[in-house]
Amino acid sequence: MENNKTIPVTILTGFLGSGKTTLLNRILKENHGKKIAVIENEFGEVGVDHELVIGADEEIFEMNNGCICCTVRGDLIRILGQLMKRKDKFDYIIVETTGLANPAPVAQTFWVDDEMKEQMSLDAIITVVDTKHVWLHIDNSSECQEQIAFADVILLNKIDLVSAGELEKLENKIQRMNPQAKVYKTKDADIDMDKILNVKAFDLNAKVEINPGILNEEVPFEWAAIYELNEFEYSLALDEGPDPTMDIAIVKVDSAEENEIENGKKLAIKLFSEASFLIRPQKFLKTNNALNQLVVDDKVNEYKFKMKKNGYYILYTQHHPNEFGMKIFQNENLVWPLSFREFEHTHEHDNAVSSVGIDTEGELDLQKMDEWINWLLQNKGTDIFRMKGILNIKGNDERFVFQGVHMLFDAQSDRKWRPGEKRKNQVVFIGKNLNREEIMKGFQSCLIRSKEAVL
Amino acid sequence: MALLKNPNDIDNSKIKKLVKEWTRTKLLLSDDVIITVTELKCAEPNCPDVETIIVIYKENETLKFKIGKPLTYVRKWDIDGLKTKKN
Numbered sequence: 001m002e003n004n005k006t007i008p009v010t011i012l013t014g015f016l017g018s019g020k021t022t023l024l025n026r027i028l029k030e031n032h033g034k035k036i037a038v039i040e041n042e043f044g045e046v047g048v049d050h051e052l053v054i055g056a057d058e059e060i061f062e063m064n065n066g067c068i069c070c071t072v073r074g075d076l077i078r079i080l081g082q083l084m085k086r087k088d089k090f091d092y093i094i095v096e097t098t099g100l101a102n103p104a105p106v107a108q109t110f111w112v113d114d115e116m117k118e119q120m121s122l123d124a125i126i127t128v129v130d131t132k133h134v135w136l137h138i139d140n141s142s143e144c145q146e147q148i149a150f151a152d153v154i155l156l157n158k159i160d161l162v163s164a165g166e167l168e169k170l171e172n173k174i175q176r177m178n179p180q181a182k183v184y185k186t187k188d189a190d191i192d193m194d195k196i197l198n199v200k201a202f203d204l205n206a207k208v209e210i211n212p213g214i215l216n217e218e219v220p221f222e223w224a225a226i227y228e229l230n231e232f233e234y235s236l237a238l239d240e241g242p243d244p245t246m247d248i249a250i251v252k253v254d255s256a257e258e259n260e261i262e263n264g265k266k267l268a269i270k271l272f273s274e275a276s277f278l279i280r281p282q283k284f285l286k287t288n289n290a291l292n293q294l295v296v297d298d299k300v301n302e303y304k305f306k307m308k309k310n311g312y313y314i315l316y317t318q319h320h321p322n323e324f325g326m327k328i329f330q331n332e333n334l335v336w337p338l339s340f341r342e343f344e345h346t347h348e349h350d351n352a353v354s355s356v357g358i359d360t361e362g363e364l365d366l367q368k369m370d371e372w373i374n375w376l377l378q379n380k381g382t383d384i385f386r387m388k389g390i391l392n393i394k395g396n397d398e399r400f401v402f403q404g405v406h407m408l409f410d411a412q413s414d415r416k417w418r419p420g421e422k423r424k425n426q427v428v429f430i431g432k433n434l435n436r437e438e439i440m441k442g443f444q445s446c447l448i449r450s451k452e453a454v455l
Numbered sequence: 456m457a458l459l460k461n462p463n464d465i466d467n468s469k470i471k472k473l474v475k476e477w478t479r480t481k482l483l484l485s486d487d488v489i490i491t492v493t494e495l496k497c498a499e500p501n502c503p504d505v506e507t508i509i510v511i512y513k514e515n516e517t518l519k520f521k522i523g524k525p526l527t528y529v530r531k532w533d534i535d536g537l538k539t540k541k542n
Contacts, residue, residue: 059517061510061517063495063508063510063519064495064506064508070508074510074517077491078489078512078514081489081512112491112493113491114468114471116491378496
């Protein structure tokens with residue numbers, strides 16, 4: 001989206017009183033030698049003293065009927081158009097939005113027109129958060145959630161007003177909502193300029209880094225149990241359940257201690273994000289750190305498995321086994337787990353902002369990925385605020401990078417995979433009502449399965 | 456429209472410039488008026504897959520026109536018909 005000739009634009013968001021204007025004044029006073037134009041539509045408690053402050057009146061313009069993905073800021077388009085005519089007089093633009101603004105129309109304004117793109121490039125969205133008062137809004141204000149979700153850089157400001165414990169709680173919450181943003185803690189919005197200006201967050205030619213935030217609390221399985229298993233054959237029986245398939249990952253562990261379930265969680269999450277082995281009744285499950293997708297197509301279904309070594313194993317199951325009447329037998333004797341744990345299912349706050357991270361090896365089928373992303377954006381584009389990814393496309397020796405705001409999208413190959421580098425797919429989606437399971441499955445369906453994987 | 460094939464790689468800039476020129480001439484707009492031309496994929500039923508949206512940002516008024524086809528296929532006669540399609 002950017003080349004050397006374009007003027008960078010930073011969007012500054014945050015609630016009134018968060019310290020936005022303090023930050024803006026710092027930027028303007030800093031001796032960086034840049035001539036900055038400020039477009040402001042909120043006059044806060046602190047005035048901005050600058051020769052090029054332009055008032056804006058937040059005219060949200062819908063390019064299409066009522067879809068947030070197609071809204072732009074009409075006032076900004078006018079102002080920017082006029083500014084471009086006096087281009088030689090400044091070299092950076094900052095757009096300060098009102099505390100109640102949704103950042104999407106502002107960001108989308110910079111995608112809407114070629115001429116705009118030729119002359120300006122969106123650098124980053126910066127959100128200033130009042131660490132003390134944000135708790136009044138963070139769970140019930142969609143504007144507050146959107147500002148956090150859209151941000152590339154988040155300043156947790158006014159840290160002198162809260163305890164270390166409160167700050168940590170807030171930081172964890174914000175990281176779960178938006179693992180991709182760089183978070184800095186500040187007092188009086190005091191921060192190095194190079195952390196907030198020329199960040200190049202939207203520039204696919206800059207070094208693209210993804211933090212899928214895979215270790216957040218949501219897990220793609222509902223139950224896990226430790227079994228002591230030996231080298232003899234077992235059978236696993238499932239009745240009909242709420243889903244035509246049931247995913248099960250088997251992970252080897254060293255002991256029967258209950259904390260092994262927690263220790264194995266990270267590997268299990270990874271396995272659940274990878275291509276699964278399709279297992280029909282009467283077939284054998286993969287038992288060495290693999291994800292099995294059991295086809296449940298009859299009233300009673302029986303599958304087999306056999307361990308290579310005696311020892312302790314954890315079964316992580318997509319659904320609670322009670323939903324499928326799951327039983328494990330050896331020679332017609334029931335095998336009971338030594339211990340088990342239930343995981344809270346992921347739909348605790350249906351409309352809350354969250355993120356879904358994917359971090360997996362494997363090659364992607366470009367056409368399938370293209371169709372899936374197309375489908376996802378057509379159907380969920382309104383709820384997906386930001387997305388960013390690095391992909392390993394089959395037949396392409398270069399990393400494929402993409403990023404977008406709602407349905408607007410930039411994508412390109414960036415650099416060659418280095419010799420010995422793990423060719424990983426890393427994607428993060430940030431938005432509301434995100435269905436982790438659906439996104440994970442959709443992504444998995446684009447991975448190329450090895451011949452062995454389809455039994 | 457294949458999204459992963461970067462939409463920006465498809466060079467529509469010439470036709471975009473032409474569409475802007477035709478619009479400016481047809482509606483007698485001065486050079487100060489900003490015109491944007493955008494291709495949108497609409498998810499709504501009964502809408503064409505890809506539409507071209509022309510927006511005219513006058514000083515006190517914003518006008519929007521939709522042409523029900525991709526930008527590549529927009530021709531001068533589509534712009535000549537704009538007056539009757541004004542939203």
